[in-house]
Amino acid sequence: MGTVVTKIFEYRDEQIEALGQADITLGAAMQRLGRVERVIIPDLFAALVHAIVGQLISVKAAATVWGRMQEQLGEITPQNLLLYTADDIQHCGMTMKKARCIEAIARTVAKRELDLENLRELPDQEVIARLTALPGIGRWTAEMLLINSMERPDIVSWGDIAIRRGMMKLYGLDSLTREQFEQYRKRYSPWGSVASIYLWELSFE
Structure with missing residues (x-):
């Protein structure tokens, strides 16, 4: 049996703080959820x-x-x-x-x-x-x-249904346009990947 090696996506408290300052609503959600671990495959x-x-x-x-x-x-x-x-x-x-x-x-x-x-x-x-x-x-x-895998810092995927669902939950939206999504994505930059980790978590709550 093969076992693929995994690790946890590395991010720092400063990135959480920067996201919280860029988006108060996301900052409050991150504080409530605590540190979220994302398992990745190097x-x-x-x-x-x-x-x-x-x-x-x-x-x-x-x-x-x-x-x-x-x-x-x-x-x-x-x-x-x-x-x-x-x-x-x-x-x-x-x-x-x-x-x-x-x-x-x-x-x-x-x-x-x-x-x-x-x-x-x-x-x-x-x-x-x-x-x-x-x-x-x-x-x-x-x-x-x-x-x-690469742990790139600024990825927020429009094509990911769970990310979109997490965004809608976070901001209390019934629907999400591409334009709204892009506004949020730009707000999260350059730490969009950390935002994504929290949006995934929110989508499954």
Whole structure:
């Protein structure tokens, strides 16, 4: 059985204070919730597969599939996953589209057609551009890699339904326009990722 190494997203009290000053409502929510820990996956390939697994399904369902993948397939590395067919990957509980996407990306990385480690040197938008060129990878998946693996400091994803739900709860809104979202996102900058961690927490309360 493979066990993917995880760690906690690192952020400092000064970032919490800066967010609280930038947005009083968020500051009050952060104070009430206390320190929220976000588990991330430092390995970029494993984190990318994890993000693909999580596309358009609940956090709970994604956790089930992710656990099953590690039990049935072992290590989440390109070389190991290429020992299996898309059918084998699908049998862990995902759609065939996702299984084929994971298989294709494993092959791309194994052949060194994509060097994931090089992404660490690039700015956020360039990382998103490189990743969305891959099959089955949209902006949300790329943004999840930026926050849940690279620990980039300023990611707030419009494509994440839980983040939008957290925002609506926080500000007492019945709906949220893209324009409103962008106003809040700019207010949180440059510590949008910490805001995201709290918005996720709020969305599940």
